[in-house]
Amino acid sequence: MLQPWRTGKIIQIVDETPTTRRFWIEVPELDRFDFKPGQFVTLDLPIHEAKNKRWRSYSISSWPDGSNVFELIIVQLEGGLGTKYLFTEMKVGSELTLRGPQGVFTLPETIEKDLFLICTGTGIAPFRSMAHHIMRNNIPHKNVYLIFGSRKECDCLYANELKDLQEKAPWFRFLPTYSREEARDGILTGYVHSVYEDVCNDIRNKTGQPLNPAYFYLCGWKNMIDEAKQRILALGFDKKDIHLELYG
Known part of the structure; x- marks a missing residue:
């Protein structure tokens, strides 16, 4: 059932990285x-006359907690009209x-099989929601592997929180891997594919x-998903x- 358009109010904004922002x-x-964890919302932003050029969809990064508040994590895309509007015009109270x-x-x-949650960038949003939902509701499950690819360690979204969850x-298991970091003890380098293959x-x-x-859930850019499928x-x-x- 298609939900009606509603009015949302931004109640908190936090910079996660220099280019990524969390909106409550x-x-x-x-x-x-x-x-349900993994679902998304569509925003209608005043950036164009045509409806289909105003709509931007984002996965919900929080988990259902019985409240009327949810969280999105959004990366500012170079030349992106939607994220430019969200980053420059939206304030607390907007x-x-x-x-x-x-x-x-x-x-x-x-959940009768192991879960491999494989993502890049803000594709981590639905998987953060799923992992917390499973834990907080004691949902019967097998092993869960969250494999997250980013360029640098400083780009790793929700890193401390997900490491705490692993403990x-x-x-x-939270398995971030970095494509532009030098190899050293304690971190994985390269792309996500070698990580899930090794596991x-x-x-x-x-x-x-x-x-x-196992179930494999893939969220991110097309090139990563196409290669992962193969x-x-x-x-x-x-x-x-x-x-x-x-x-x-």
């Missing part, structure tokens, strides 16, 4: 803003028009099983176990 949005007309939640990029009803939850091969070696059942299939997994959310 309240929906005053609702007592609860209910959504109102915007939104619709949601929308989308089917959500967790299975029963609290033995079933959760899968390590599981096989330890269990002696030819294939450990590599996951080459590992022997089925296409139906791969779920996508494309950015850009």
Whole structure:
């Protein structure tokens, strides 16, 4: 069911990195803003006359907590009209028009397999939501691997929070990898693909099983997703176990 357009109010803004900003949005007309982790909202921004050129969709990065507030994490894109407006015009107290939640990029009803959550950039948003939702609601699950690719360590979104979650939850592994960092102890370098391939091969070696059942969720830029699909299939997994959310 398509949700109506509503008015949201920005109640907090925090810079996560020099180019990435966190926005907390309240929906005053609702007592609860209910959504499933992995869903998104669409903003109608006054940047063009044509509707389809005003709409920008962003995954919700917070988790359902029974309130009427949710969080978005947004990167400022060079030449992007939508993010330019959000970064220069939106302040605490500003109102915007939104619709949601929308989308089917959500967790299975029963988590019977390991979860590989693979992302780049702000594609981490739905996976942060999923990981916290699983933990806070004691949802039965297998192992969860959040594999996050960025250029530099300073670009790693929610890094301290997700490292803390890993320490609290033995079933959760946060595996950031950096494409433009020098190799050194304590960090992974390169792209996301070698990370999930290494994890899968390590599981096989330890269990002696030819294939450990898994769901793969991919969120990020098209090039990463296209390559990941091919590599996951080459590992022997089925296409139906791969779920996508494309950015850009």
